[in-house]
Amino acid sequence: MADSDCVVIMGANMAENHPVGFRFVMKAKERGATIIHIDPRFSRTSALSDVHVPLRAGSDLVFLGALINYTLKHHKYFKDYVVHYTNAPVIINDDYRDTEELGGLFSGYVEKERRYDAETWRYAGQPVHSGAEQHASEDFQTREGVAGQDDATKQQTDPTLQDPRCVFQIVARHYARYTPDMVEQSCGVPRELFLKVAEAITSNSGRDRTTSFAYAVAWTQHTTGTQIIGACALLQLLLGNIGRPGGGILALRGHATIQGSTDIPTLYNLLPGYIPMPSRPVQSHATLDGFIREEKLETGIWHDLPKYLVSLLKAWYGAAAQPDNDFCYDLVPKIEADHSFQAMLLMMKDGIMKGLFCMGQNPAVGGQNSILGRQALANLDWLVVRDVHEIETAAFWYDAPEARRGDIRPTEVKTEIFFLPAAISAEKEGSYTNTQRLVQWHDKGVEPSGDCRSEATFLYDLGKRLKELYRDDDGPRGRQINAVTWDYPTKGPFGEIDLEAVVKEMNGYTVVDRRPVTGYAELTDDGSTACGCWIYSGIMPEEGRNLARARSGDDRAALDWGFAWPGNCRLLYNRASADPDGRPWSERKKWVWWDGEQRHWTGHDVPDFPTTKPPDYRPPPGAKGLAAHAGDAPFVRLADGKGALFVSAGLKDGPLPTHYEPWESPVSNLLYPEQSRSPVALSFPRPDNRYHEPADLRFPYVLTTYRLTEHHCAGGMSRWVPWLAELQPEGFVEISPELAGELGIDNGDWVTVSTLRGQIETRAMVTARIQPLRIDGKTLHQVGMPWHFGFGGLAAGAIANDLIALVEDPNSRIHQAKALTCNLERGREPKAGRRGTGGEGRGMHPSRDDGA
């Protein structure tokens, strides 16, 4: 990022939430880069940026679409890159109809089921993917491998980009109405300001310059989150900013190993390494062969899926997994429907789910519609909470606002609760994967005190006990738990398992001599190798050499610091940093290039491209796997090796990012008046999760939630820590002086914020950092609330998530907390129904504490 010439931070508050990451932005800035922050609020990030663009929360896609349109209209795209490295020249089949033609819908919409049939989106001349029809109806996360098409060798293309059915022209038509005027009307961003930003981005992209984007949950937490990111990817591909130093799209993630917990997923729909979970409704998933047939791609790295999957099964089920029993594929549970976080809340509330483990998560504060969330917890038979502090999720039964108010009594809550104290990073060893896929090991400094234990110790102990309990059970229940290999070496006073043994299992080893493999290329599908997470393969290339522990850095790619998957490559698709002939695009932006004499790829980084594949390589007909990719196809993880401007399969809401209003919006969709909300967003309309209709006058303000530097997520690791609590001691809502003037509110007054889900009282921070916008000719007020606060801890406050609804992006199943509507009034909640906020009695104006 320090190499960027222009950094656009949008949907993120980088300086506040990733201050140390922001170092690199500051470095770029000091080297002359332009920093642009596009965000509803003027935050600490804005303060350090060259431009702050205040826009309406939830209108990001209009802005990005307009940038795409600007790029195309003014011929600012990087033509050589676009033609060679993206699917822009690919011809799409004739049945495809765009949103421009169908009033906001793509062809293939099945209205009854609120879903798309993606068949019409396929490339011309390609057969319908065998599973495409089914895929759209099921519940798994988009796998990047699907994003292209099955067979790269059969594409019809037009390298001149002139064919009206080619992707390039389709994209141009799709975004033609995303104009600066539309930005002004819909985002509330003055036309001139937009043009300034567009000019800065496009003039800082190309052969010699690169622009990078950084986003965080303010892009993902929308019903169109995936599409917003898609729009940015599209723009960056057009500008040639992917796979190059100082380019790219950085996802700024919030937890220490949120990347690792996606790679090695504690997610319902994935197996380690982004292999989808077998699903019951997908009939082919019933058997191993069927699953492989369904999910394997003929070209690209996903061709080797059988090797990854069989090795995983060998790692899990060990000796029990044999070729004749399909390596125990049948023991892998099959998902039924949506079991994501929000669905889980409803499963708990509705009594389907009886027991819950909660390790380092605080859904009573951090979950959307947390009132419903707490009711769900109260409906469990048992709950195991493992954390450092007595978080709200453990204390809800006596301390929640509804309990303080007397609406629920502890003696009415049936949940049996186990609170087990957890060890912290310095008290245990293990690895985290940071937001740039870098795996780093942390050593154990001291033994944890008291009953505090690491999760690994807890899990190992629990697993042993369960194995013991099921020892004599020959039924399916017993078979499943007994087949799992659970024999790890232990050490230390608490019988902790040696986690390097787990690393080795994740890395993969040969079954015969248990020798670690050096990379996923060594994996086989005959059961001779075991590998717990194929993308992490190579992290322990030889016994005892844990690369996560590598600790010698330099100021370039720092290849000897930690391990980045895949194969320690730091910049994904870095083949794109060289031109089609393998030469660096420019001296300034040198990263990876083809060494013609040595006949291999070399550079500052580990190429994630086959090292010896020459730039002029052309695949022979019928080639499989990576061999089917040409020497100028950098996107090795995609089927055709080309960056996908047009995503023909794998997305639930269309092949091209399209703007839909947030589920709850005060304005209607100016681009597609017939189609205000996303046609495929997943909603849960029920009495305890009511929605506001678009432009509901009772809820005239846009509410967005955010985080503060001083706290961490739902606060379990910060609100109890005195040094952090004092820095942001209480919750608040930020409102503009204009709105404050209208409502008669002074800085520090109590205000009540309400939605149909809940009502909370908090302090007003009246600040010009929030400003009203002119949207479609009318003034629109936005308010912002940090969502860290809860009723426990030293820094307490109303729970912002009490206001949020359960509604999901169909692809990622992430909720929408960054743009919704609310009402806001002066004064505290009426006494009768007052919810304790936990923040009472520590007001900022002691003399006039009683605001109402």
Add this chain to the structure above:
Amino acid sequence: MTSTYRRGWESRRGSGRSVEDASRTNYYGLPAIHKPHWNWLIIAYFFLGGLSGGSYAVGSIAGLFGDRESRKIARVGRYISFLALLPSPILLILDLGRPERFHHMLRVLKVRSPMSVGVWVLLIFGAFCSLSAAGQAAQDGLLGRRNGAARLLRALPGHVVGALGIGSGFALGGYGGTLLSATAVPLWTKNGVLLGPLFLLSAVSSATASITLVLSLARGTRPTTLARLERLESLALLSEVALLLFTQSRLGRTIARPLVKGRLGLIHHFGVLGLGLAAPLVLQYMAAFRGEAPSRVVTALASALALSGGALFRYVIVTAGRLSADDPRATFDLASGQSPTAW
């Protein structure tokens, strides 16, 4: 769940005052410097210390003359001085955050630190004062007649000891002012060079007033003695009022605000300037105007007023200084670069 929808402008009460409005010209009105924690202990000490030092000096000077009436003045001065001295170290020590470490004050002597100098002054003065008081007590037979110590003390040349101690007496009377002036507190340090003299004058006036008060109440004091004391007292009071008004006029409006505004302003105007300084002067001059010696009652009243004026003056100066330290505008006014070193 939601209360009824209501348009905001129907109930306009607040003004939408924002974060920014609170920090237009300074930082949310927060103090830019830290005020001292000093409370009544220090105020009392400043008064008693001044009284003690002043009484000693006045008494000792009177002791130089050798006549009976002057000896009376000296005697009263020595006793008042000693009595006022007694609580002083206690007050000072109680004021410390760590009283048990009071002796750390004697680790160093810093010439530029009035407090350090003051500590040593107090020590030296304490020796003189105690010696003189003991000598006086021995002469008055309060220590017994026979014992060797009393005899030794009686042999002490009281006027010589007193003469040597005059300087330390004045130093004790005046250093409080220099102590306050050597700070960043706007009200104290602006025109700070006048604060020492002001304190000293106040010490002399208080001392004279207290001696006058005692002698006016005692039988057998000649009116001429009282008149002499009153002359000194009115001279000190006049100088004090003149210097005080001069100083105040040069503080500037922002810095002088605590002396003018609010309760403290009232105390300053009516208590210090009115009852404490003007009233005694008026009482004395009314008599003088009528060409007669003032009655003992008037003298006693005037002295009592001057004495309380002296105490109030300490209170007002210390409190006003603390208030001005809390006012960032005063601090910034002081440090605006506009001739801060005129004096």
Add this chain to the structure above:
Amino acid sequence: MRLLKLLKQHVGMVPNPISDATREIRARTRGADVSISVCPYCAVGCSQLVYSKNGRVINIEGNDASPINGGTLCPKGAATFGLLTSPARVTTVKYRAPYGDRWEERPLEWAMERIAQRVKETRDAHFEEIAVDGTIVNRTLAIGHLGGATLDNEENYLIKKLFTAGLGIVAVENQARI
């Protein structure tokens, strides 16, 4: 001579009398054990140095050698020591019985056994071997798991392995979704 020196140090315009204790001041990390850790808060992945003496952590600060943070930390990272030594940190097992109105102290061993029993009960009662359409599913929907993004990769692996592969729990989720 010494007297002169003493006078010089203690008397004058601005004497500088340094105490013996001051002369002895040293960084408390001197001689401490150091282990390398990673900040447990956000996903930037700052490297930390954990200093300990006699089995107790005495200080945590940034690791200068890291190409990511180069010794720096954000306020949360800088408060890691505060998290570790937080006065509110719970170090014993707390148990709340169904319909109970207070926490009870229980031994860890008891809690572990009880949890294992409850998992087995719930799993046995709600285990699904074959779905209605005849597909082998081997799952239970009655148990869920939340969290993971603040844990270690290895722990995530063990969660997935034990809960999903071993117990058939499909509702395993973490913060990546929220």
Add this chain to the structure above:
Amino acid sequence: MRELDPANGSIGPESSAANTGARRGALGFVTDVTLCIGCKACEVACKQWNDLPMDDLGLTGHSYDNTNDLGATTWRHVAFVEQFGQGRGSQSMSNAPGSNWLMLSDVCKHCVNAGCLEACPTGAIIRTEFDTVVIQQDICNGCGYCLPACPFGVPALSQTDGKAHKCTLCYDRLKDGLEPACAKACPTDSIQFGPIAELMPRARKRVTTLRERGVESAYIYGDRAVGGTGGISGLNAFFVLIDAPEVYNLPNMPELPQRKTMASYLTTIGTAVACGVATYLTLRNR
């Protein structure tokens, strides 16, 4: 004395090194507001290393500043100033640092001539071999005289131990060759630590760069022209600011409080002599 006009600049890069009276080998901080992201890592790192308790002021409503001031238990304090009166947001596109939301990490200035040190009657406050100013906790008896003697409002008395406290510039760490905790933690190098002889030229260069990039108002606070005025002779912890000092709650041209002590002594002695003579004359029995 001349008025400060940040726009015209208090010092140009051409100014000589004599702009600070820092002694040879002096160590200190430069805190550059144009690099500060207001993250408060310095506050926490300081509290962690020095084992200082929380202040617990509650929500102040002063933007994101909830510690308000330097104090006995807060030795680094980040000030937040919102200035949106002149239009909103940074829309300059000029690559000019600085915006409408100012943030500054304030700290003890470790004055070249320090008021607190000169005032301290116990000798608890000393000047170290690094030219920094430290309160020796084994000596301080809590007289509180250093509080008003500081023109920047730095030292404060602790409610718990009764002693005066302030930043030590991590004297203990310096002794072991370690960087002070705040400077080490600062993610954006807004706080830089080093010898004044290096920091001052670096800061001057920074000011020049900033002015070239359009931040005309950039200047150094803490040399003999601004901040280190009136006998203070410069600050070993100095700042690069872009607005008037008062905006950051700093005095423009502070004075060493003891600067007038001698004059004060003289006037007092003069008055004493006058008083003595007057007393002698009035009390003399004529």
